[in-house]
Amino acid sequence: MRTLRLLLRSNVNGGGASEVVLGTAIIVLILFPVFSGVVEKYIINVKAQIIKDALDMTNISTYVSIDSKYLGKTVVIHNEPEVEAIYRRLLACNLNLNEDLSPKACSIADGKVMIEDITIYSGEQATTCPLGTEIIRPTVHSLVIVPVKPSLYRQIILKALGKNSLELKVHVDSDIPVDN
Amino acid sequence: MPAKVILLSLILIIMVSITMVTVEFFLPLSAKADMNLLCRKYALQMEICGGLTLNSKNELYEKLSEIGFKDIVIEGTERAAFGDELNLKVEVGYIYNKMSSFFTRSDVSKRMIYHKTSISRKVIN
Numbered sequence: 001m002r003t004l005r006l007l008l009r010s011n012v013n014g015g016g017a018s019e020v021v022l023g024t025a026i027i028v029l030i031l032f033p034v035f036s037g038v039v040e041k042y043i044i045n046v047k048a049q050i051i052k053d054a055l056d057m058t059n060i061s062t063y064v065s066i067d068s069k070y071l072g073k074t075v076v077i078h079n080e081p082e083v084e085a086i087y088r089r090l091l092a093c094n095l096n097l098n099e100d101l102s103p104k105a106c107s108i109a110d111g112k113v114m115i116e117d118i119t120i121y122s123g124e125q126a127t128t129c130p131l132g133t134e135i136i137r138p139t140v141h142s143l144v145i146v147p148v149k150p151s152l153y154r155q156i157i158l159k160a161l162g163k164n165s166l167e168l169k170v171h172v173d174s175d176i177p178v179d180n
Numbered sequence: 181m182p183a184k185v186i187l188l189s190l191i192l193i194i195m196v197s198i199t200m201v202t203v204e205f206f207l208p209l210s211a212k213a214d215m216n217l218l219c220r221k222y223a224l225q226m227e228i229c230g231g232l233t234l235n236s237k238n239e240l241y242e243k244l245s246e247i248g249f250k251d252i253v254i255e256g257t258e259r260a261a262f263g264d265e266l267n268l269k270v271e272v273g274y275i276y277n278k279m280s281s282f283f284t285r286s287d288v289s290k291r292m293i294y295h296k297t298s299i300s301r302k303v304i305n
Contacts, residue, residue: 023187027194035198039205046209053220054296060227061299065263093297106293177228177301 059140059174111147230302232256260300
């Protein structure tokens with residue numbers, strides 16, 4: 001950088017102009033991307049938090065609405081079709097999706113949402129979820145992939161790579177409240 | 181020397197503008213986060229109580245007004261038995277002052293919606 005500056009300064013006739021070019025380059029190539037990166041990161045975090053809240057509510061509601069026969073007999077219910085159907089319906093309501101989990105007009109999702117994993121731990125034995133969270137109470141574990149629309153510079157970068165959206169892998173373990 | 185002064189002034193103006201735009205960009209996001217947090221609290225309360233009571237509705241209205249929201253519309257399931265669906269839909273208007281160009285500011289209104297569905301945990305005897 002210093003060498004470049006010295007090189008530019010050595011040109012006596014165009015010294016002022018070269019500094020303007022250098023300053024503009026710094027603003028466009030360094031300052032804007034850094035600001036953009038910070039803002040982008042914040043937006044993604046806010047979106048992830050909104051999705052996590054929706055998943056948490058869906059997890060708890062799924063636990064309450066499944067048939068009690070499951071909760072009485074088994075300790076771990078892993079990807080059961082009946083449970084997945086309930087979860088899918090509630091998730092569609094909470095994330096503003098169609099029945100096939102494709103997004104509606106005002107949804108936070110930018111593409112079809114995928115349910116990777118849904119596991120219900122109905123017992124009180126200590127265990128760990130597939131992603132390593134320690135579970136000591138009745139809990140619903142879910143892992144969902146939500147495509148979200150990027151903004152600013154990342155949108156340009158992703159478009160150049162041939163992608164339209166950023167896939168957020170959201171993992172939520174919701175403890176089931178014991179007492180009302 | 182004059183080039184340096186012009187350049188530095190330009191950089192300063194751009195930096196200040198970017199900072200202001202960034203800070204103002206976060207204002208509605210922060211307000212929406214506050215709204216979500218508050219509504220979520222009442223949605224969970226609805227699960228336990230089996231619906232949105234009139235008291236809770238008024239309380240939510242007041243708290244949203246205190247944050248600075250206008251034109252608040254709250255719709256919630258009033259009574260649901262165990263296992264029934266509960267809906268909470270809250271619509272608010274958020275008006276804030278924003279920089280619209282380098283030297284002008286104007287009021288901007290944004291409509292924010294919170295809509296969630298859950299299942300009642302209240303056992304009605």
